[in-house]
Each structure stands twice: as structure tokens, then as C-alpha cells.
Amino acid sequence: MSLAAATTDFSLLRPEAALAAGLCAILAADLLPGSRTRNITPWLGLLACALAFTFSLAAPTGNVGSMLAIDGLTNLARCLILACTAAVLLAGAGERRARTDQGAWSVSVLAIGLGALLTAAAANFVPLWLGLELIGLASYTLVAFRGGHRLAAEAGMKFVLFGGAASGLMLFGISHIFGITGHLDFVGIGAAVATGMPVPVVVALAFASIGIAYKLTLVPFHFYSPDVYQGAPALSVAVVSTVPKIAAVAALVRGLQLAVPTSFVATSAVATALATASAISVLTAAFLAVAQRDAKRILAFSGIGHGAIVLLAIACLPGDDATAAAGYYLLTYAPANLGAWLCLSILERDHASCELTALAGAGSRRPVVTALLCVFLFSLAGVPPLAGFLGKWGVLQQAFAHGLAADGTTALVVAALITVLATAVAAWSYLLIVRAVLLADAPPTNGKPLLAVARPSVVVLAVCTAAVLWLGLWLAGLPAIARAL
Amino acid sequence: MLEFSPDRLDAYLAISTVLFAAGVLAATTRRNAIGLLIGLELLLNAAALQFAAYGRFRASATDPQGQTAAVFVIVVAAAEAALALAMLFAVYKTTRDVDLEKTRELRS
Structure with missing residues (x-):
């Protein structure tokens, strides 16, 4: 498609525009003298997120040239991304109050969003790569x-x-796809390889998906995440480990x-x-998590495992049911993960x-925070009646349904069985954290x-807890998401 | 037999493949973070050259998609290099070294 001929309806991009305006406002506010304006910056970001969230609810659908596709999937992802970004900004407003670098921090979180x-x-490899780079740099x-x-x-580093x-x-993969098919937009590439x-x-597409695999922390592109999460401030990891996964x-x-x-x-x-x-x-992820001796590393391996389970849902494509299972899984994962990292x-x-x-001793010094941490960890482990259980159930149900169908793929069934086994092993690693905070003798204060x-x-924390408890009981969640797609 | 001239796609592809190979080699074998960073830049430049070359030879002349993509790559590569150098500087300030083996403290 010629760039000049593309008719563009920019009103489709109101959420993005709201966030970009918020970014500029924070950058400007950060230049003003005084600590009061610095403390305002997370709230400015929050306002931008709220505005963008309102725009995303029941937003119109359509295409922006051949670059972006605004459909039900986009709007669903938008709402989840904006909610997570807003939650981390809000937490940062309290946790990082009166820091001199508050403005830069807010800008970075909003830029990830x-x-x-x-x-x-x-809907085109160029905005896809640019978006991943923007997430990356921030x-x-x-x-x-x-x-x-x-x-x-x-x-x-x-x-x-x-x-x-x-x-x-x-x-490099994208440039080869462009060379072979002559297109950068997904529809054009699909048409060029339709026969x-x-x-x-196939090789070029595999290369091109490395960026996605990196953001989803899939093996063998996972190795950075335990080191990075261990060294990073936990509040930063809360956003870095959640929002990019949804987008990817x-x-x-x-x-x-x-x-x-x-x-x-559709072929196997x-x-x-x-x-x-x-x-x-x-x-x-499950077997390495058990060997860790740092709570942040355990949660990093947990993130690798959860990224893999979403991929199992995506393996069941085509079909809105598979997309809905992946979306619902992320919906249940996000509040539990955010809450655990905030704790x-x-x-x-x-x-x-x-x-x-x-x-050691965290349980007696901060009983409420520790109890909430345990709730979030149990949800991540998939213990009913918390949210994580329904998320896993949805994905496994899809995998078995597609795998056991007459023309199904056996690998889906095998992968689903392996996931069940790995979930049991991973549950042990969460229990390591629970034991450390609750059962170990408290050192003298x-x-x-x-x-x-x-x-x-x-x-x-209250919102995350409510989400984890309520989503765990919202049995109509999966069909509701499938309808929204 | 390949004949290299500025009017043939092969010449550009050959150069970018060499750049790519050099970049992968540097990124995988260098222990010095600066060397690794140079490897990354080679990777990105290989892709940018390939975008421009494919854009000139494959796509129609009225549609500069490949060239546009190459410009985007150059801009983002600059931003990434600036950020990466800032990170290396932060590491150097605390450890007085940018050797990836010697600065390594994060491990299980």
C-alpha cells in the first residue's frame, strides 16, 4: 500500500495521544523548580492513563493506514496495559515520594505503557519493532x-x-521478510505467502519473532530475566514483568x-x-525456580513459566477461543504479579x-503485607479459588480440546500434560518464599x-487483592472476553 | 559467479551478511561490554543496509518503505547506543571495569 494513499483516521489513536500528551506534560513539569511539581508527576501520568482508559472502553475499530489495527483485541490489551501502568504509577507516587528523580521515573513507566x-x-513490522524498542529503552x-x-x-547493562x-x-529477520515478500505490513505478507x-x-519469521520471545521471556531468550530482576528495584520489575508481556x-x-x-x-x-x-x-522455569535462593529470582522464573503457558494458549490458534484464553490468562496473571512485586x-x-x-521475620513485622504476598503467590501458583486457577484452567481446556480433536495436534496434549506437571513443581518454589517470610525465626530487630x-x-494492594479474589470466582469471565474480541 | 557492482542487489546483501556475521561474532565472543556494544551496532547496521537495498531493488520506486524503515533503524540505534553507553558508565562508576566476567555479581 502506498504511504500517500493511506487514508488515516487519527481519532482511532486517542488513547495513544492521551498517553503521549501525558508524557510531554510530565517532562515539562519536571523542569519546573521545587519538589512539589516533582511529586505531581506520577499523578499527571495517572491522569493520562485514566483518560486513555476511558477512550479505550468501547473505542471505535478500524485501521490506521497499513500500520496499526484497532480491533477488539487491541482495545482489550489497551485496557489491561493502561490499568497495569496506572497501578504502578500510583504505587510509585507513594513508595517513591519526594525522590528527586520522580519525574524521570514517571516518564519511563508511562513510556512503557x-x-x-x-x-x-x-499491524506492520515497523510500528511493532518501534513499540518493542520504546518498551525496551524505557x-x-x-x-x-x-x-x-x-x-x-x-x-x-x-x-x-x-x-x-x-x-x-x-x-535482520524483518528486513529479509521485506526483501522476499516486498511487504512490511502483516496483511501484505500474508497475501504474498498465501500459496x-x-x-x-519461515526462517526470517522465526528471526523476527525473537523480539517477541525476548519480551515474553521464553527459553532460550529468558536468561537475562533472573539477573535483571534481582538487581532491579522491585517496583520497576512490577511494570517491566507485566506490561510488555501483554503487548507481546x-x-x-x-x-x-x-x-x-x-x-x-491450522496445520500442525x-x-x-x-x-x-x-x-x-x-x-x-519450574525446575530452575526451585533451586533459587532469592525471592526476586524465583518470581523471575515464575514469569518465564507464565509466559510459556500463554504461548500454549496461542498455539491453539486460529479461533477467538484461544485468544480469549490467552487474554483471560493475562488478566488473572497481571494483578497477582503486580501485587506480589509491590509486596x-x-x-x-x-x-x-x-x-x-x-x-526471615517478615511475617511478624508486617503481617498484612506478608499475608497479601502469600495470596498473590498462591494465585500465581494456580491454587483455587484464586484468579490464577481459572486462568490456567482456561488455557489447559483449550489445549486439550484442540489436541484431542479428530484432526488435533498431539503436541498440544503433551505440552498441556507437561504444563500440569511443571505447575506442581513451580508451586513448590512459591512455597519457598512463603516459608521464608512466615516460618523462619525472626532475627532480633x-x-x-x-x-x-x-x-x-x-x-x-487492595485493588490487586480484590481483582485476584473476584476473578477467581468470575466463572463467566472467559466467554465475556471472547465476546469482546 | 557473482559479479559485484553498485547496480546489483547481491553486492549489498553480501556486505550486510558480512556485517551481520561480524556483529554476531562480536556479540557472542567479546567479554568487554564496549566490544559487545559495537557488535550490536553492526547487527542493526546490517539490517538497515538490507532494508535500504531491498527497498531499492525489490519494491516499486514510488513506495520508499524500505528506505523509511532504514531511517527509523538509524534513529533508534542512536538512542539505544546512547542509553547503553550511559549504562556502561554507571557500571564503570561502581566497579571501575566494564569486563562482563569481572563485573558479574548477579548469579544464582
Whole structure:
């Protein structure tokens, strides 16, 4: 499609425009003197998120040239991304109050949100790559956001170097796809390969999906995440581990729907490849998580495992049921993950570390935060009646239904069985954290009074808890999401 | 037998493949973070060159998609290099070294 001929309805992009305006407003407010304007910056970001969220609810659908596709999937991803971004901004407003770098922090969080919106709506490889880069650049900054802290600096360096390599490999694949098919937009690529997928295109597509695999932390592109999460401030990880995953899943679903012909997706080759990747990731994550001695590393491996389970849902494509299962899984994962990292951020401030031995006594010093942490961890583990259970149930149900059908793919059934096994192993790793915070003997306190949990954080924790409890009982959730697609 | 001239796609593809290989080699074997960063830049430049070359030879002349993509790549690569150097500087300030083996403290 010619760039000049593309008619563009920019009113479709109101959520993105609201977020971009919020970014500019924060940058401007940060230049004003005085600490009061700095403390206002997260609230400005929150306002932008609220505005964008309102625009995303029942937003009109359509295409922006051949670049972006605004459909039910986009709007669903938008709402989830904006809610998570807003939650982290709100928590930051309390936890990081009166820091001199508050403005830069808010900008980075909001930029992750904007990049995720762009990625989730991308119908062309250029905006997809740009969105992933925007997420990447902002998350590299957030990860290193502990001035002068040695581990945070090392985490940031690792993240930016490996992220850059993943991005370079992805771009190389995209340039070959462009060379072979003559198109960068998903629809054009799909039309060009409609009659058959030549091997070079398959290889190039595999390269191009590396960027997505990096954001979803799939094996073998997962290795950075435990190191990075361990060194980074827990509040930064809350957004870095949640929002990019949502965007990457939306982009992967759209890419598979548009760029890869249905005849090819429906064949067992794609399903087998995705199911195998998912099974390898989920097994690796579960077994490595049990061997960790740091709560942040355990949660990092948990993130790898959860990314793999979403991939199992995507392996069941085509069909809105599979997309809905992936979306519902992310919906149940996001509040539990955000809440767990926020609790860890509060405990990290008390104990100066998230190593399991250092967390001893947390249960008696901060009973409520510890209890909530356990609720979030149980949800991540998939214990009923919490949200995580229904999410896993939805994905496994899809995998078994598609795998056991007459023309189904056996790999889906195998991967689903492996996921069940890995979930049981991963549950043990969550119990390691529960044991460390609840059962270990408390060391003698150093007499310093505990800082009260900031009021905005209390609100975020309350919302996350309510979401985890309510989603666990919302049996009509999956069909409701399928209808929204 | 390949004949290299500025009017043939092969020449550009050959150069970009060499750049890509050099980038992968640097990114995988260098222990110094600066060397790794140079490898990354080579990877991105290989892709940018390929976009421009494919854009000139494959797509129609009225549709500069490939060239546009190459410009985007150059801009983002600059931003990424700036950020990566800032990170390396932060590491250097705390450890006085940018050797990936020597600065390594994050491990299980």
C-alpha cells in the first residue's frame, strides 16, 4: 500500500495521544523548580492513563493506514496495559515520594505503557519493532533506577546489551521478510505467502519473532530475566514483568492471524512448534525456580513459566477461543504479579534484600503485607479459588480440546500434560518464599520503627487483592472476553 | 559467479551478511561490554543496509518503505547506543571495569 494513499483516521489513536500528551506534560513539569511539581508527576501520568482508559472502553475499530489495527483485541490489551501502568504509577507516587528523580521515573513507566499500546496495535513490522524498542529503552532505564547501586547498574547493562542483541536479530529477520515478500505490513505478507510458505520466509519469521520471545521471556531468550530482576528495584520489575508481556501476546496473536495464512496456522506444524517452545520454557522455569535462593529470582522464573503457558494458549490458534484464553490468562496473571512485586518492594525496603534468608521475620513485622504476598503467590501458583486457577484452567481446556480433536495436534496434549506437571513443581518454589517470610525465626530487630506503607500503595494492594479474589470466582469471565474480541 | 557492482542487489546483501556475521561474532565472543556494544551496532547496521537495498531493488520506486524503515533503524540505534553507553558508565562508576566476567555479581 502506498504511504500517500493511506487514508488515516487519527481519532482511532486517542488513547495513544492521551498517553503521549501525558508524557510531554510530565517532562515539562519536571523542569519546573521545587519538589512539589516533582511529586505531581506520577499523578499527571495517572491522569493520562485514566483518560486513555476511558477512550479505550468501547473505542471505535478500524485501521490506521497499513500500520496499526484497532480491533477488539487491541482495545482489550489497551485496557489491561493502561490499568497495569496506572497501578504502578500510583504505587510509585507513594513508595517513591519526594525522590528527586520522580519525574524521570514517571516518564519511563508511562513510556512503557505507550510502547505497549503501539506494540499491541501494530499491524506492520515497523510500528511493532518501534513499540518493542520504546518498551525496551524505557525498561532498561527503569531497571537501573537505583542511583549508584552496583547490582542495579549491572542489571541495566545486561538488559540493554541482551535486549539490543535480540532487537538486532529481530530486525535482520524483518528486513529479509521485506526483501522476499516486498511487504512490511502483516496483511501484505500474508497475501504474498498465501500459496505456500517458502523455507526462507519461515526462517526470517522465526528471526523476527525473537523480539517477541525476548519480551515474553521464553527459553532460550529468558536468561537475562533472573539477573535483571534481582538487581532491579522491585517496583520497576512490577511494570517491566507485566506490561510488555501483554503487548507481546497481542502482537503475536495479530501476527499469526494476519501474516501467516490460516491454512498454514491450522496445520500442525505451527501448533507443534509453539507447543514445544512452551513446554521447554515451562519445564525449565519450574525446575530452575526451585533451586533459587532469592525471592526476586524465583518470581523471575515464575514469569518465564507464565509466559510459556500463554504461548500454549496461542498455539491453539486460529479461533477467538484461544485468544480469549490467552487474554483471560493475562488478566488473572497481571494483578497477582503486580501485587506480589509491590509486596516484595515493601519488604525489600525493610530487609534491604530479597534473599530468602534475609526475609526471615517478615511475617511478624508486617503481617498484612506478608499475608497479601502469600495470596498473590498462591494465585500465581494456580491454587483455587484464586484468579490464577481459572486462568490456567482456561488455557489447559483449550489445549486439550484442540489436541484431542479428530484432526488435533498431539503436541498440544503433551505440552498441556507437561504444563500440569511443571505447575506442581513451580508451586513448590512459591512455597519457598512463603516459608521464608512466615516460618523462619525472626532475627532480633534493630529497634528502628517500620515505615508505614504509603496510602497509594495500600490502594493498589487492595485493588490487586480484590481483582485476584473476584476473578477467581468470575466463572463467566472467559466467554465475556471472547465476546469482546 | 557473482559479479559485484553498485547496480546489483547481491553486492549489498553480501556486505550486510558480512556485517551481520561480524556483529554476531562480536556479540557472542567479546567479554568487554564496549566490544559487545559495537557488535550490536553492526547487527542493526546490517539490517538497515538490507532494508535500504531491498527497498531499492525489490519494491516499486514510488513506495520508499524500505528506505523509511532504514531511517527509523538509524534513529533508534542512536538512542539505544546512547542509553547503553550511559549504562556502561554507571557500571564503570561502581566497579571501575566494564569486563562482563569481572563485573558479574548477579548469579544464582
